[in-house]
Ligand SMILES: Cc1ncc(COP(=O)(O)OP(=O)(O)O)c(N)n1
Ligand SMILES: Cc1ncsc1CCOP(=O)(O)O
């Protein structure tokens with residue numbers, strides 16, 4: 079079963095100075111493991127290098143039938159025509175993103191440990207909302223730390239797909255799905271593993287069984 083775009087593993091690229099060729103191989107390995115939604119998140123490089131990397135990743139994702147979301151940089155998402163953008167509190171407004179990217183774009187919004195920004199984002203036309211960090215995150219150790227009840231309440235209150243992020247492994251991910259998460263957004267648990275394809279498959283398999291726990 080090919081997961082729908084807003085369901086399953088959401089692989090987020092590591093903030094790395096690795097050569098672009100290596101990053102492309104790693105993303106390809108996540109897709110081989112069943113990831114169909116990829117996010118390019120880069121806090122390291124300047125605008126020109128980010129554009130070079132995003133353009134190459136977009137070509138690879140399109141060839142492999144995966145979708146590419148750009149983190150933070152709405153101008154880059156618009157310039158390249160990526161499948162969408164992910165926005166946080168310091169990034170452009172989702173309403174502006176929807177106006178610039180169009181009706182079919184995927185627009186994700188960070189909501190940290192709060193329900194109110196998720197309701198605001200839904201009203202502004204977001205495609206999904208993300209909560210986390212649910213577990214200690216190697217990538218973002220200082221992130222806000224909601225408990226699982228936030229997912230359950232968001233599931234009750236919101237009609238759009240819910241993303242969980244932060245310290246997610248194939249062992250704790252099932253608890254997030256059971257609490258209401260439609261997607262598991264993962265950096266370290268996929269990209270920092272010796273076999274990236276197998277690591278990705280361990281997450282995508284969580285969504286196939288009726289009982290993720
Ligand atoms: C799905 C998803 N959730 C959260 C983030 C965090 O993005 P980041 O740019 O590190 O922080 P904020 O701008 O959201 O505060 C993400 N990239 N993807
Ligand atoms: C970007 C972001 N936002 C909250 S936690 C996080 C990082 C998730 O990375 P990891 O899967 O390595 O914990």
Ligand SMILES: [Mg+2]
Pocket residue numbers: 149150164165166167168169
């Ligand atoms: Mg951001």
